[in-house]
Amino acid sequence: MTQTAGSAVEDRTAVTDALARLPRVVDLLAARAEEHDRDGTFPYQGIEAVHEAGLLTLTVGRKYGGAGGTLADTVRVLAQLGRGDASVAVLTAFTLLQHAEQARTGAWPAAGYRRLLTESRRGPALVHALRAEPEGAGALPATVARWDGEAWLLTGRKADCTGAEALAWMAVWARTEEPVPRVGTFLVRGDSEGVEIDPTWDQLGLRASAGHDVVLDSVRVGPEGALRLAVPGAAGPVEQAAAETTRAWHDLALCAVHLGVARAAQEWLVRFLQQRTPANLTEPLATLPRYRTALGEIETALIGAEELVNGLAAGVDRGDAGAAARTGAAHLLVNRAVTGAVQQAVALTGNPGLSRRHPLERYLRDVLSGRTHFPADEVVLEATGRAVLDRAARRT
Numbered sequence: 324m325t326q327t328a329g330s331a332v333e334d335r336t337a338v339t340d341a342l343a344r345l346p347r348v349v350d351l352l353a354a355r356a357e358e359h360d361r362d363g364t365f366p367y368q369g370i371e372a373v374h375e376a377g378l379l380t381l382t383v384g385r386k387y388g389g390a391g392g393t394l395a396d397t398v399r400v401l402a403q404l405g406r407g408d409a410s411v412a413v414l415t416a417f418t419l420l421q422h423a424e425q426a427r428t429g430a431w432p433a434a435g436y437r438r439l440l441t442e443s444r445r446g447p448a449l450v451h452a453l454r455a456e457p458e459g460a461g462a463l464p465a466t467v468a469r470w471d472g473e474a475w476l477l478t479g480r481k482a483d484c485t486g487a488e489a490l491a492w493m494a495v496w497a498r499t500e501e502p503v504p505r506v507g508t509f510l511v512r513g514d515s516e517g518v519e520i521d522p523t524w525d526q527l528g529l530r531a532s533a534g535h536d537v538v539l540d541s542v543r544v545g546p547e548g549a550l551r552l553a554v555p556g557a558a559g560p561v562e563q564a565a566a567e568t569t570r571a572w573h574d575l576a577l578c579a580v581h582l583g584v585a586r587a588a589q590e591w592l593v594r595f596l597q598q599r600t601p602a603n604l605t606e607p608l609a610t611l612p613r614y615r616t617a618l619g620e621i622e623t624a625l626i627g628a629e630e631l632v633n634g635l636a637a638g639v640d641r642g643d644a645g646a647a648a649r650t651g652a653a654h655l656l657v658n659r660a661v662t663g664a665v666q667q668a669v670a671l672t673g674n675p676g677l678s679r680r681h682p683l684e685r686y687l688r689d690v691l692s693g694r695t696h697f698p699a700d701e702v703v704l705e706a707t708g709r710a711v712l713d714r715a716a717r718r719t
Contacts, residue, residue, distance in 0.1 A: 337389075341400075344378070345378070345403045349407035350407070359408070360410075374446065379415055397636070409693070410531035413693075416579075419576065420573055466481065467479060467499070475545075477517075481495065488520050493513060505552040528690070581689075581693045582628055582632065596608045599672075620667065658694065
């Protein structure tokens with residue numbers, strides 16, 4: 324074996340080792356998921372377990388001494404974590420996405436990213452990009468950065484900030500207070516003066532993900548912490564391609580989480596059908612053709628969704644622009660598949676499936692709440708339809 328080939332094998336060792344620890348982590352998450360869901364408490368122990376297994380930093384680039392996990396690795400990990408606890412899986416996903424983007428673009432300043440990696444060696448260091456605002460999406464964010472001569476002072480409110488209470492770093496989308504505003508990302512330490520967590524998260528599902536509002540009051544950010552400031556609409560082809568890849572990672576990572584939840588629901592359903600023998604029957608429900616047919620429908624839908632996600636992830640890893648362009652439509656298809664699968668499982672089980680004594684109703688709430696991380700269906704469909712028309716116009 325040549326030295327190059329040997330190095331390639333060694334580079335995968337950290338990924339392989341982390342994947343080998345997944346089953347134990349998933350079991351640990353599943354054991355506490357109901358408690359955190361019921362109380363709406365943050366899953367600190369679950370995040371610690373993910374970190375100790377090397378999964379929270381799986382996508383740190385090799386040039387930074389990390390495992391260099393791919394998108395295919397990422398969706399595999401998140402699908403398994405989603406089986407244990409969807410909230411922990413979502414929290415993990417956003418940190419993995421930030422490390423992966425840094426590996427691709429190197430946008431963070433060297434000193435700042437070294438600090439994050441140092442913190443990650445000491446314990447879990449969650450990172451999340453904060454974009455959503457209570458006012459909704461607009462051409463310009465409402466959050467404003469004012470230059471005081473030495474630093475940027477950041478003021479505004481961000482909504483649905485997954486992991487808000489435990490974030491080590493926040494990558495905050497904001498506009499500058501200039502005659503011609505520029506838009507960019509500002510790196511904020513979670514414990515910075517002027518950062519306040521408003522505990523607004525009280526959702527139907529993903530209750531332990533702590534998606535509270537973050538209030539910023541003149542939070543100081545040094546000049547090196549302002550990333551990619553540019554006038555809106557000024558991005559060139561290179562920047563647009565990078566943004567497309569970032570979006571593709573986001574789409575497929577969150578799809579994987581919800582696929583994991585649907586697989587957990589299916590596993591519970593199988594056990595229920597194998598064990599449940601109604602008073603008017605002598606054999607379990609699993610022996611009845613109509614239940615086996617319904618189970619086959621669920622399995623078929625999930626196989627299709629998994630193949631779609633895994634195939635597109637491999638394509639994105641290869642640099643296939645066509646694969647990246649399809650992930651928006653893919654997340655819509657996956658969301659429909661997993662939601663339909665879990666709803667069908669609830670319908671098949673009746674009252675037991677809706678009882679809080681069993682996890683199925685939590686799985687349903689989690690997949691329904693996962694929609695908060697994606698644009699509305701009509702937005703995706705309109706964009707997809709527009710792309711079809713654009714392709715037709717180019718052919719004429």
